[in-house]
Each structure stands twice: as structure tokens, then as C-alpha cells.
Amino acid sequence: MSPLRLNLALGALMAILFVLSLLIGPAHLGPITSIKALIAGGDEASRIIMREIRLPRALLGLAVGASLGLSGAVLQGFLRNPLAEPGIVGVSAMASLGAVLIFYSGLAGASLYALPAGALAGAFLAVLILLAIAARHGSTLTLILAGVALSSLAAALTSLALNLSPNPFASYEIIFWLLGSLKDRSMMHVAIAVPLIVVGCALLAATGRALDAFSLGEEGAESLGIDRKRTRFLVIAGTALAVGAGTAVTGAISFVGLVVPHMLRPLTNRMPSSLLVPSTMGGAILLLAADIVARVAVSAHELNVGVVTALIGAPFFLWLIIRSRREIF
Amino acid sequence: MRQSAKWLVRVSAKVRRSFAPPSVLPDISPTRGEIGRHDCFCQSLMLQIVGRSSGRLDLPPRGGDVWQDRGGQRRARAAAIFVLCATLPANAADLPRIMSLNVCTDQLAMTLAAPGQIVSISDLSSDPGLSFMYKEAKSYPKNRGLAEEVFLARPDVVVTGTYTLHNTTDLLKHLGFHVEEFAYAQTLDTIPGEILRMGRILHREAKAEAVATNFETGLAAVKASVCGPAPTAIAYGQNGISQGAGTLADSVMRAAGLKNLAAELGYAGMAPFPLELLIEHRPDIVILPEQLSTAPSLADLTLKDPALRALKGTRFGHFVPEGAWSCGGPFVLEAVKALAKVRQQVSPCSTSGAPTQ
Numbered sequence: 001m002s003p004l005r006l007n008l009a010l011g012a013l014m015a016i017l018f019v020l021s022l023l024i025g026p027a028h029l030g031p032i033t034s035i036k037a038l039i040a041g042g043d044e045a046s047r048i049i050m051r052e053i054r055l056p057r058a059l060l061g062l063a064v065g066a067s068l069g070l071s072g073a074v075l076q077g078f079l080r081n082p083l084a085e086p087g088i089v090g091v092s093a094m095a096s097l098g099a100v101l102i103f104y105s106g107l108a109g110a111s112l113y114a115l116p117a118g119a120l121a122g123a124f125l126a127v128l129i130l131l132a133i134a135a136r137h138g139s140t141l142t143l144i145l146a147g148v149a150l151s152s153l154a155a156a157l158t159s160l161a162l163n164l165s166p167n168p169f170a171s172y173e174i175i176f177w178l179l180g181s182l183k184d185r186s187m188m189h190v191a192i193a194v195p196l197i198v199v200g201c202a203l204l205a206a207t208g209r210a211l212d213a214f215s216l217g218e219e220g221a222e223s224l225g226i227d228r229k230r231t232r233f234l235v236i237a238g239t240a241l242a243v244g245a246g247t248a249v250t251g252a253i254s255f256v257g258l259v260v261p262h263m264l265r266p267l268t269n270r271m272p273s274s275l276l277v278p279s280t281m282g283g284a285i286l287l288l289a290a291d292i293v294a295r296v297a298v299s300a301h302e303l304n305v306g307v308v309t310a311l312i313g314a315p316f317f318l319w320l321i322i323r324s325r326r327e328i329f
Numbered sequence: 330m331r332q333s334a335k336w337l338v339r340v341s342a343k344v345r346r347s348f349a350p351p352s353v354l355p356d357i358s359p360t361r362g363e364i365g366r367h368d369c370f371c372q373s374l375m376l377q378i379v380g381r382s383s384g385r386l387d388l389p390p391r392g393g394d395v396w397q398d399r400g401g402q403r404r405a406r407a408a409a410i411f412v413l414c415a416t417l418p419a420n421a422a423d424l425p426r427i428m429s430l431n432v433c434t435d436q437l438a439m440t441l442a443a444p445g446q447i448v449s450i451s452d453l454s455s456d457p458g459l460s461f462m463y464k465e466a467k468s469y470p471k472n473r474g475l476a477e478e479v480f481l482a483r484p485d486v487v488v489t490g491t492y493t494l495h496n497t498t499d500l501l502k503h504l505g506f507h508v509e510e511f512a513y514a515q516t517l518d519t520i521p522g523e524i525l526r527m528g529r530i531l532h533r534e535a536k537a538e539a540v541a542t543n544f545e546t547g548l549a550a551v552k553a554s555v556c557g558p559a560p561t562a563i564a565y566g567q568n569g570i571s572q573g574a575g576t577l578a579d580s581v582m583r584a585a586g587l588k589n590l591a592a593e594l595g596y597a598g599m600a601p602f603p604l605e606l607l608i609e610h611r612p613d614i615v616i617l618p619e620q621l622s623t624a625p626s627l628a629d630l631t632l633k634d635p636a637l638r639a640l641k642g643t644r645f646g647h648f649v650p651e652g653a654w655s656c657g658g659p660f661v662l663e664a665v666k667a668l669a670k671v672r673q674q675v676s677p678c679s680t681s682g683a684p685t686q
Contacts, residue, residue, distance in 0.1 A: 027605035044641065048608045052636035106625050169567050169628035176627060184569065184604050186635050302601075 069283015072257020255313020
């Protein structure tokens with residue numbers, strides 16, 4: 001499939017899912033009323049529902065999905081590791097931990113604006129640790145095991161921090177931080193996360209040419225005139241910004257960044273750079289679709305979107321491990 | 330919650346083992362079968378000790394008696410038993426001593442008990458967010474709802490909630506304590522019955538009768554004052570949890586002359602209520618909880634959602650005095666009165682002046 005046709009097809013699918021996400025909800029609004037209320041206003045109730053409840057949710061699904069898809073594609077290309085993904089290597093979990101520590105300690109008051117600061121710090125730390133490990137031991141196994149250790153540690157510390165909070169509701173929020181959800185996000189969440197996500201994605205997208213060169217190995221890339229330090233900085237800062245900001249408002253959503261690049265790679269020329277745009281849109285598609293499933297799967301009960309992505313992603317992850325067992329074992 | 334309860338059982342099991350001989354309190358060991366007779370334990374041991382020290386041996390020795398063999402330890406034991414029994418006030422000797430492990434039974438017990446009858450109440454009882462009687466609660470000893478604490482205090486009756494700490498409850502029953510469980514009061518109608526039941530447990534029937542009658546009279550007065558079309562209301566809690574049909578809050582709202590939106594839409598019990606539906610139906614009154622804790626949580630942020638605040642023509646407020654409808658008790662009348670007042674402001678009676686209060 002030519003890159004243009006692939007991108008157009010993905011773009012169309014993304015647009016359809018975005019609109020569908022806007023039309024689904026417990027309030028009984030017809031599709032035409034909904035769109036009218038969104039664009040022109042309409043009566044008070046439907047305007048508030050569309051602009052203050054459904055639009056932020058769809059926007060965050062789009063932005064966070066895109067950031068996860070893109071960062072998955074970049075990490076897989078940069079580390080030359082098919083299992084690399086922000087969720088599996090512990091970046092999301094560390095971002096959650098950072099957000100939890102800042103928010104529940106009350107250091108910043110009960111302000112939402114404090115969340116990204118903590119999440120970015122956590123994600124940044126996780127990427128630094130992982131790249132340090134990857135630089136020493138190049139094997140797939142080491143990186144994944146380090147990621148698993150980091151994820152578990154971050155999840156445990158997140159639970160601990162929430163259990164120690166004197167607020168009786170905090171311990172129930174473990175589910176949110178470890179599984180993620182897009183439920184009842186407001187425009188405030190969009191305002192604090194999306195700008196950071198856009199900057200992060202721009203940094204990640206700038207690595208495209210370098211990633212192609214890196215597929216020849218680090219020395220090969222340098223001989224092609226690629227600045228290794230610059231690429232490294234772009235990957236670290238881009239992943240931390242994109243994943244950290246997303247996690248701050250939706251919790252840790254896993255497996256999106258793993259599944260999407262693998263599904264789309266056969267449709268491209270297999271160069272890491274030509275996977276970036278499709279993966280970005282693919283991530284958005286997967287998260288929007290998963291969020292729709294989370295809302296309609298069980299009537300009157302909303303699932304956490306991370307449960308849906310894990311149901312898709314975890315079997316896929318197992319299959320990948322079995323397929324690449326020759327390299328691992 | 331369940332995990333911590335399991336942990337508790339494990340810890341309690343350890344505690345039980347640690348009380349086994351050679352402790353200074355050998356007779357408390359469940360292996361010696363004393364547990365089933367704990368209610369007369371202190372008194373009979375006192376008699377025994379007194380009897381022996383005065384040379385009168387009219388009481389038969391206990392089976393497998395360690396008291397006769399190891400006389401040197403007798404003083405230590407007597408001291409220990411004195412500590413155990415020192416919590417027993419003189420004027421409550423004929424009334425059962427009660428220990429409450431649940432914030433709801435705490436308040437019923439405080440309302441009805443005679444001075445000195447309460448061994449301890451749960452530490453949640455002094456939390457103004459949960460307990461209406463948090464001021465009264467300050468003067469009572471507190472427990473944390475641990476089986477271990479009950480074991481040491483040895484009350485005559487333990488009162489607790491059906492849903493709270495049921496692992497602890499099972500353990501206490503297994504140890505032979507007299508445990509009375511109170512179901513979480515579901516409606517206003519069950520409250521007089523709960524009051525009378527607590528009265529029977531405490532042997533304070535007359536007081537309970539008076540409190541229950543007072544409650545019913547007050548409730549009937551508020552109900553009689555309701556008039557005009559009922560405004561819609563919803564109790565919208567942390568995380569968007571609403572109080573649907575069958576809850577205490579639902580019956581309070583109905584008694585105050587309000588229509589509960591959650592119940593009207595078919596939600597039963599405490600159930601998450603979609604924010605979208607709330608906006609769609611635009612209730613006249615949204616009853617928000619006071620923040621439970623100064624520590625931040627995402628649950629509290631739900632109540633500050635811009636979508637909620639964008640609703641014009643809806644009254645938002647706490648309205649209900651803190652803790653007044655989190656438990657069934659005579660004080661729920663305050664919640665009914667408070668809501669009846671709000672209802673009166675939203676949809677005033679056309680005929681007479683303010684009939685509430």
C-alpha cells in the first residue's frame with residue numbers, strides 16, 4: 001500500500017471514530033442534535049454535554065492515543081527492539097507515580113495543574129534509566145526485564161502512596177492510575193495535557209531520519225552523519241513529554257504503543273521513519289475505539305479503557321514473545 | 330478493605346497464640362475453653378482471688394487449675410486481672426457493657442447508653458464527615474475496630490454493622506463474644522426499629538421508646554408540612570456516586586417532599602450516575618457532600634467539573650448537615666428538616682407560611 005493511501009485511509013478511520021466517540025453517551029441526544037449542539041450551541045443541556053463532557057473526552061482519546069502510538073514506534077525503532085513500548089518499559093507507570101506523588105501529597109494543593117509536572121518528572125526518569133540500561137546491554141531481554149521491574153516498582157509505590165493518603169477515596173483511585181480512564185475528563189484536562197503532548201510528538205517526529213540510520217546500528221548511524229546525542233535527547237524529551245502529559249490526565253494506558261506499530265509495519269516499507277505518521281494515527285484509532293468499547297460493552301457500567309487495551313494488547317504481546325523466542329532464549 | 334481484614338485475622342490469630350501459656354494470663358487462652366464464659370470471667374476470678382486470700386475456699390477450683398500449682402505467680406495474675414476489670418465502672422455493673430465497632434452503631438449507643446455503659450466506640454465516630462455526633466464522641470474511649478481490642482476489653486456485647494469488618498465479626502463470634510450486627514439503615518422507616526433494638530441490647534428500653542417516638546413525631550410533622558409540586562433533586566457524591574432508590578438518602582429526600590432524580594431514572598442503591606444524565610435532566614437541586622478530607626483526591630474533583638458548574642437554574646449546595654444522613658439514627662430528622670427548608674425555598678407553598686421547622 002502506498003504511504004499516501006495508507007495515511008488517507010487511517011486519517012478517514014480516525015475521523016470517523018472521533019465523531020462516533022462524540023455521539024456515544026448515556027444522555028439521549030440524536031446525532032444531528034449532538035453535532036448542532038457542538039457547533040452552534042443549541043439548548044443549555046445538550047450544549048454542556050457536547051462541549052464540556054464529550055468533546056474533551058474525544059480530544060483526549062485522540063491526543064493520548066496518538067502520543068502512545070508515536071512513542072511506541074519511535075522507541076521500537078530507536079532501541080531496535082520489537083517489544084519496546086512506553087507501557088511495557090515502565091514509562092507510563094513511572095509517570096503515574098510522579099503524578100500521584102505530586103497530587104496526593106497535597107504539595108501543590110488540589111490543583112490539576114500540578115499533575116503534569118510530576119508525571120513528566122516520572123516519565124523522564126524512566127526513559128533515562130531505560131536508555132542507560134539499553135546502552136550497556138543491548139539485548140531485548142534485559143530491556144524488557146528492566147522495564148517490568150520498573151513498572152512493578154512504580155505500581156507498588158503508586159499503591160503505597162494512595163493507601164497512605166488520609167483521603168478515604170484515594171485508595172480507590174489506584175485503579176485509575178494503573179489502568180487509565182477517559183471518563184468525565186474536562187476541557188481543563190485538555191488544556192493542561194494537549195499542548196505538552198503536541199510538543200512531545202513534534203520532538204519524536206523529528207527523529208524520523210535518524211531512526212532509519214539507527215537501523216544500521218549506532219556506529220553505522222554516526223558514519224551517516226547522525227548526531228547520536230541529539231537523537232537521544234529528542235527520544236528522551238519527546239517520550240517524557242508525550243507520555244508523561246497524557247498519563248497525567250488519563251492514567252497509565254498500556255499496550256497501545258506496542259500493538260499499533262506491529263500492525264501497521266507490514267503495510268509500510270518497513271523503514272522506521274515511514275511508520276511514524278501511520279502509528280500516530282493508528283494509536284489514536286485504537287484508543288478511540290477502545291474507549292467506545294469501554295463505554296458500550298457493559299451497559300450502565302463503564303470499563304476502564306486500560307482494561308480494553310490490555311485485553312487486546314496482552315495476548316498480542318504474548319504472541320510476539322513466542323514468535324521472537326529464538327532471540328530471547 | 331478485604332485484604333486488610335484478612336491481615337487482621339492473621340494478626341489476631343497470632344495474638345491468640347501469643348496469649349497461650351506461658352503468658353501471665355494463661356486462663357484467657359482459648360485453648361483452655363474460657364472464651365465461652367467470658368461474660369462472667371472477671372467477676373468470678375475476682376471472687377476466686379478474694380476467696381482464697383481470705384482463706385475461704387467455698388468456690389470450687391477450676392478444671393486443670395494452674396492457680397493452685399503456681400502460687401508464686403498469683404499476685405502478678407491478680408494485678409493483670411485487676412487491670413482487665415478496672416474498666417468496669419461500678420454503676421454499670423447491672424447493665425451490659427457495650428463496645429461499638431461501627432460509626433452508625435456508635436451513634437445509636439451514645440444516644441441511648443447510661444453513663445459508663447460504653448466501653449469504647451469506633452474512632453470514626455469523631456470524624457465530622459461521617460458522624461453527626463462527633464462532638465459527643467470526643468468524651469468516649471476509641472477503638473479501631475480490631476478484634477484484638479475487643480479481646481482485651483472483654484465487653485458484654487459487641488455491636489457492629491453488617492457490612493463493616495465482617496471478617497472481624499466472624500472471628501469475634503468464633504471466639505464466643507456476643508456480637509450484635511446492625512444492617513446499614515436503608516430507609517427512614519427502619520430507624521425507629523433500630524433505636525428500639527439498641528435499647529433492648531443496652532437494657533435501656535424506656536429511653537429508646539422515648540427517642541423513637543420523638544423521632545416519629547418529628548418526621549410526621551415535616552411530612553405533614555410538604556405541599557405543592559415536588560422539585561427534583563439528586564445527591565451527587567464524590568466520583569459521581571448518586572443515592573438511588575432504597576437508600577436512606579432517597580427516603581429522606583422523599584420525606585422532605587423532593588423527587589430523587591436517580592431513583593426516578595431507575596438507579597438503585599449507591600450507584601455511579603453519569604454526569605451527562607445529570608446535565609440532561611437538569612434537577613432543581615444538587616446536594617453535594619462536604620469534602621471528606623483536606624487531602625486531595627480525584628473523587629473530589631468530580632464535583633468541581635466545569636460541566637456541572639455550567640448548569641444555570643440549578644441550586645448547588647451541601648444543604649444537609651454533615652454526617653446527618655450517613656447513618657440511621659434520630660439525627661436523620663435534621664437532614665429531613667434541612668432538605669424540607671430548601672424545598673420550601675425552591676417551590677414555596679402557596680397556602681400557608683413556612684410550615685417547616
